[in-house]
Amino acid sequence: MTALPFELPVPGEPLPRTHTRFREAGPVVPVRLPGGIDAWAVTTYDAVREVxxxxxxxxxxxxxxxxxxxxxxxPADWPLLPLVLGEHMLVRDGAEHRRLRGLLAKAFTRARVEALRPWLAAMVDGLLDDLVEASAGGRKPVDLVPLFTEQVPTAVICELFGVPEEWRAPLRGWSRTLVSQDSTAGQTHAAGQELMAYLGRLAEEKRREPGDDLTTALVRARDDQDRLSTPELVDSLFLLLIAGHETTVHLLGHAVVNLLAHPDQLARARAGGLWQQVAEETMRLRPPISAAIFRYALEPVEIAGVPIPAGDPVMVCFGGAATDPGRYGPAADTFDLTREPREHLAFGHGVHTCLGAPLARLEAEVALARLFDRLPGIGAAVPLGGIPYSRSFLTYGPQSIPVHLGPARELVSR
Structure with a gap:
């Protein structure tokens, strides 16, 4: 790299603004990550799709x-190494990637995901009961992040993989540590070690006492078919459990903020039951994975006309592609349920398209519909422009959404 790299993260700058600034500088720009690691950031819709x-x-x-x-x-203690190393599907290529993806795809068929709908609806209703109780019948503000937007995806992924309820909070904590830009090398190492140790124990428990869950299915893929090695099994659980809830936490959080900030759009969604459109426009505008590390050039290549030497790491900035006016017009950075075109790259594109997309869409549709239908008086308890967002340049979402549920008479009972 010859040009002076952009620093990432930028203290005090909202991440969407950082991505906009990078994109305005060019479709591919050099960046310097924590620890002095240099990479290329791909910033526009067309360039991201090209990669x-x-x-x-x-x-x-x-x-x-x-x-x-x-x-x-x-450095061996680079904090982001746990997200770069591994033998799971996300970091494998070619035939090995296809083999692992084929095994894991069975876990996320549309039929299996859709079968979760009744359980998911009942679980969400239980969380809403707890939310109403915590608000003292609407008299006190409540924070939707710890009580709802974190709870739904964590419960879903743990239910799918047979993770006992007492391990949900530790799983969420490990995930936060691993993606936070504020975590030290020691903290990420400890979180990674603790998580991997737990996943090893979980796999062994499912081998001894099989259940009707996806961890058991993966264990059988190792033991019965001899197609999934032990490291691949544990690394796959690492990927699926972390990615399977971290992203949807932020999808739900962004959707709630978007709807509270745009009452006209919320009214449109309620009147037409447009909860799927809410999820798609939310992911288009604020993809939960704001940037993905890494892809590596297999040979000298050009991206959008910019030469990239062989072996250089490339970071795909979904956050820049999301608000690219070259794709979505001059109002690309606004939330609009009537937008055309609606296509987005939040779930990726090509051979690494996200397997969990149907599950994330189902969670968003059910959770948002029940939240806003049951609580018609819900409103922000603080200025939405001042709520805190995650301290990560990889995954990005609200960390607190204080709301009033409305007067007690407006709290709709089930």
């Missing part, structure tokens, strides 16, 4: 393609 279309052809995802890691230029 995603080049997976397994021009770009690889396995860390063995990164010369700086092989040569020791990347």
């Amino acid at each position: 995603l279309s080049g997976d397994d052809k021009l770009f690889g995802k396995h860390s063995s393609h990164w010369p700086a890691l092989r040569d020791g230029a990347v």
